[in-house]
Amino acid sequence: MAPTVILLSLLTFIVVLVGGVTNSHSLKKSHNLNDTRTTSATGSARTGTYANISPTKVSRFSKTIKSTDATSRPLKPTEGSTKSLKTTTFKPKQTQATTRPLKPTEGSTKTLKTTTFKPKQTQATTRALKPTTVKPLKSKKPSTTLKPTLKWTEVSTKALKPTTVKPTVTATRTTTSPVRFHSEDLNENIDKNVERRVWHKKESEEPPLFECPPLGLESLKVKDSQIQASSYKRMGLGPHRGRLNIQSGVEDGDIYDGAWCAQYKDQNQWLQVDAKKLTRFTAVILQGRSSIWSWDYVETYKVQVSNDTIKWKPCMNGSEEAVFEGNKDTETSVLAILPKPAVAQYIRINPQTWFKNGTICLRAEIMGCELPDPNNIYPWQAEEGTKDKLDFRHHNYKEMRKLMKSVNEMCPDITRIYSIGKSYMGLKLYVMEISDNPGKHELGEPEFRYVAGMHGNEVLGRELLLNLMEYICQEYKQGNQRIVHLVKETRIHLLPSMNPDGYEMAYKKGSELAGWALGRYSYEGIDMNHNFADLNTVMWDAIELETDKSKLINHYFPIPEHYTSEEALVSPETRAVISWMQTIPFVLSANLHGGELVVTYPFDMTRDWAPKEHTPTPDDSFFRWLATVYASTNHVMSNPDRRPCHNEDFLRYNNIINGANWHTVPGSMNDFSYLHTNCFEVTVELSCDKFPHASELPIEWENNKESLLVYMEQVHRGIKGVVRDKDTEAGIADAIIKVDDIDHHIRSAFDGDFWRLLNPGDYDVTVTAEGYFPATRSCRVEYEHYPTICDFQLTKTPKQRLREILAKGGKIPKDLQLRLRQLRMRKLRVSTKLINRRRQSQQRRARGAHN
Numbered sequence: 001m002a003p004t005v006i007l008l009s010l011l012t013f014i015v016v017l018v019g020g021v022t023n024s025h026s027l028k029k030s031h032n033l034n035d036t037r038t039t040s041a042t043g044s045a046r047t048g049t050y051a052n053i054s055p056t057k058v059s060r061f062s063k064t065i066k067s068t069d070a071t072s073r074p075l076k077p078t079e080g081s082t083k084s085l086k087t088t089t090f091k092p093k094q095t096q097a098t099t100r101p102l103k104p105t106e107g108s109t110k111t112l113k114t115t116t117f118k119p120k121q122t123q124a125t126t127r128a129l130k131p132t133t134v135k136p137l138k139s140k141k142p143s144t145t146l147k148p149t150l151k152w153t154e155v156s157t158k159a160l161k162p163t164t165v166k167p168t169v170t171a172t173r174t175t176t177s178p179v180r181f182h183s184e185d186l187n188e189n190i191d192k193n194v195e196r197r198v199w200h201k202k203e204s205e206e207p208p209l210f211e212c213p214p215l216g217l218e219s220l221k222v223k224d225s226q227i228q229a230s231s232y233k234r235m236g237l238g239p240h241r242g243r244l245n246i247q248s249g250v251e252d253g254d255i256y257d258g259a260w261c262a263q264y265k266d267q268n269q270w271l272q273v274d275a276k277k278l279t280r281f282t283a284v285i286l287q288g289r290s291s292i293w294s295w296d297y298v299e300t301y302k303v304q305v306s307n308d309t310i311k312w313k314p315c316m317n318g319s320e321e322a323v324f325e326g327n328k329d330t331e332t333s334v335l336a337i338l339p340k341p342a343v344a345q346y347i348r349i350n351p352q353t354w355f356k357n358g359t360i361c362l363r364a365e366i367m368g369c370e371l372p373d374p375n376n377i378y379p380w381q382a383e384e385g386t387k388d389k390l391d392f393r394h395h396n397y398k399e400m401r402k403l404m405k406s407v408n409e410m411c412p413d414i415t416r417i418y419s420i421g422k423s424y425m426g427l428k429l430y431v432m433e434i435s436d437n438p439g440k441h442e443l444g445e446p447e448f449r450y451v452a453g454m455h456g457n458e459v460l461g462r463e464l465l466l467n468l469m470e471y472i473c474q475e476y477k478q479g480n481q482r483i484v485h486l487v488k489e490t491r492i493h494l495l496p497s498m499n500p501d502g503y504e505m506a507y508k509k510g511s512e513l514a515g516w517a518l519g520r521y522s523y524e525g526i527d528m529n530h531n532f533a534d535l536n537t538v539m540w541d542a543i544e545l546e547t548d549k550s551k552l553i554n555h556y557f558p559i560p561e562h563y564t565s566e567e568a569l570v571s572p573e574t575r576a577v578i579s580w581m582q583t584i585p586f587v588l589s590a591n592l593h594g595g596e597l598v599v600t601y602p603f604d605m606t607r608d609w610a611p612k613e614h615t616p617t618p619d620d621s622f623f624r625w626l627a628t629v630y631a632s633t634n635h636v637m638s639n640p641d642r643r644p645c646h647n648e649d650f651l652r653y654n655n656i657i658n659g660a661n662w663h664t665v666p667g668s669m670n671d672f673s674y675l676h677t678n679c680f681e682v683t684v685e686l687s688c689d690k691f692p693h694a695s696e697l698p699i700e701w702e703n704n705k706e707s708l709l710v711y712m713e714q715v716h717r718g719i720k721g722v723v724r725d726k727d728t729e730a731g732i733a734d735a736i737i738k739v740d741d742i743d744h745h746i747r748s749a750f751d752g753d754f755w756r757l758l759n760p761g762d763y764d765v766t767v768t769a770e771g772y773f774p775a776t777r778s779c780r781v782e783y784e785h786y787p788t789i790c791d792f793q794l795t796k797t798p799k800q801r802l803r804e805i806l807a808k809g810g811k812i813p814k815d816l817q818l819r820l821r822q823l824r825m826r827k828l829r830v831s832t833k834l835i836n837r838r839r840q841s842q843q844r845r846a847r848g849a850h851n
């Protein structure tokens with residue numbers, strides 16, 4: 001969450017543009033300077049010239065595509081058609097082509113020409129081949145490939161046409177794409193150099209340990225009615241606003257201002273907290289006022305405690321009343337430990353001095369331990385929050401590895417750990433995969449992902465995903481039918497920490513003192529949620545400029561050229577995630593954030609640079625459903641009596657909102673996911689507090705457990721099926737699935753399987769694929785929790801047959817859009833590799849200089 005952050009960065013940006021900024025102002029706002037670093041690659045996307053996929057524009061690439069396409073990856077047996085194989089009988093040659101990637105020279109047209117016109121000669125050369133080269137073909141057809149079909153038909157045979165259940169179908173195909181993400185061995189030590197870079201100072205590794213937890217001013221555990229004040233300027237600056245890290249709205253003067261502010265400027269002002277129970281108060285944390293326009297904070301203060309609010313006892317430092325150091329700016333949280341813990345029910349913060357040009361304003365948290373209630377006959381039966389026995393604490397990188405390893409060891413049959421890449425500092429982006437067949441995409445089985453910690457200081461999502469993997473493993477072993485079903489029918493990927501560098505920064509400060517922005521960005525200062533390629537602009541520009549509407553595309557938008565250059569400011573973490581998104585055919589995802597309580601759905605970006613504006617996707621109704629599923633099952637969001645977190649009341653909208661209608665975000669992960677891949681993604685803002693205290697974790701798990709599970713189950717909504725060649729029954733990859741009246745298509749995966757998320761209703765579904773006649777079926781989506789099976793068999797066009805005969809089994813190029821999309825992805829991977837290599841050698845050199 002970050003409306004103000006964006007606004008601030010916009011503001012700073014404008015200020016820089018105008019150039020008339022005074023030194024005092026920029027000094028005053030120095031805490032915002034970080035935000036200027038968030039200039040993302042997408043900022044320049046506006047100037048991108050790519051408008052649409054017209055043949056002329058692509059043609060200059062076509063040459064490169066032809067040569068690289070055929071040579072850069074292993075071909076699948078089905079890609080060269082069996083038909084042309086039979087007529088030309090070049091079997092051995094074909095074997096060679098399908099079992100391993102060709103070298104650039106091997107695919108050259110020259111060899112093709114010489115061999116294709118002289119069959120006898122070719123046969124002679126094949127004889128010279130060693131028998132071993134033919135072998136791999138056999139091993140490529142394991143009998144186990146039959147399995148998925150059987151399992152899948154069990155799900156809902158009633159919707160299946162009898163003709164579609166042919167056991168031979170999958171036997172003719174390999175059902176997996178090449179596995180790119182190899183399993184990680186977490187027994188391995190962390191690279192010594194990475195270790196030195198991230199944890200160079202041993203003493204700062206662990207956050208400060210407090211004797212007592214926070215009462216919960218920040219987390220809202222302390223209710224508004226428990227906070228009182230001597231006076232307050234107006235409602236928006238009332239005592240209920242005096243909570244650590246509370247965020248003001250854009251304007252001052254509304255009901256959601258960024259602190260408690262006293263009406264008078266004298267030493268008789270106080271903010272009082274009723275702990276409701278006898279409490280051992282140990283410390284106070286103070287912060288100034290959150291505001292873009294005002295500059296107010298308390299410099300020194302006293303503390304008093306009471307049991308009846310009539311008699312007050314001052315906090316002493318020896319024989320004198322203690323005076324505590326407060327703030328020097330508005331944002332930094334400053335901790336004061338009481339010289340001697342004070343036992344009482346009420347505590348008062350009593351400001352003594354404040355910023356001279358400002359007024360008395362503060363945000364606070366109080367640390368204290370509840371004392372046993374003498375009237376309670378079960379004093380030690382405190383509410384624990386949940387019955388689940390999970391590892392409830394904050395896990396830094398090393399602890400996260402340990403936990404993932406233990407889950408993997410506990411459930412080796414259904415889990416696998418892999419890494420999608422490394423952070424700037426070299427920490428691995430670990431993913432826990434959960435499936436009854438880890439490491440493989442199974443035909444018809446949808447892929448789901450949760451991504452957490454894109455903003456490193458929004459840490460609850462990370463812990464919830466660690467809880468979730470532990471929970472699924474435990475429940476699966478105990479035979480919990482819901483979990484067993486989920487694991488068997490879904491391939492789940494959990495990425496708990498997309499920004500591990502940022503997390504470590506926030507973690508070292510700890511849950512109370514990390515503030516609002518530390519650790520949000522990548523090590524380089526990039527905000528990853530603005531860092532994905534801005535495909536919205538590409539799409540909207542095309543709609544505006546293109547006169548021939550039939551040329552417009554509505555899905556699978558290629559990454560713009562400039563985004564793939566080495567100079568583009570794209571973080572290594574973003575690059576890793578993009579590559580991951582394109583490798584695995586994800587269907588559904590959620591992106592877990594913190595600092596608000598709301599679920600947002602795409603688009604996240606407004607169309608004409610409006611700061612906020614409702615900007616729905618063609619799949620708006622399904623996205624609203626998805627957001628509602630999470631929000632309505634989350635215990636805190638769905639509580640009608642809850643108060644708003646900061647400056648917006650999302651309860652009014654049932655806790656869901658269109659992302660762009662909250663605040664525009666160009667280059668968001670959600671929008672990119674929807675426009676570049678088949679995957680639908682929403683953002684979940686999990687809690688008002690970005691970094692809840694460890695003691696809050698059990699209750700937070702309970703608040704989110706059902707939501708996390710039921711949201712995953714939505715991946716089984718709508719329709720799914722396999723698109724196949726009618727003659728060969730081979731699955732057709734990249735077929736386009738169009739649903740009438742929804743201007744957003746999706747594509748089939750490697751094996752021809754597809755998933756189209758849809759709300760209940762009747763749909764006419766048309767499938768097209770390069771070289772095939774289109775086919776249309778009507779498919780009904782029911783209210784039940786399983787998808788309607790909607791298979792397609794496509795007939796090859798005569799033209800395609802002819803092309804294949806002419807190509808003699810060679811690869812027929814894919815459609816232009818797809819080729820461009822693949823080319824750009826390849827370019828991005830190449831530039832990523834170059835950047836990584838350069839950074840590694842830089843870091844090595846820096847180390848050399850250091851030593």
Ligand SMILES: [Zn+2]
Nearest residue numbers: 001455593594
């Ligand atoms: Zn966030």
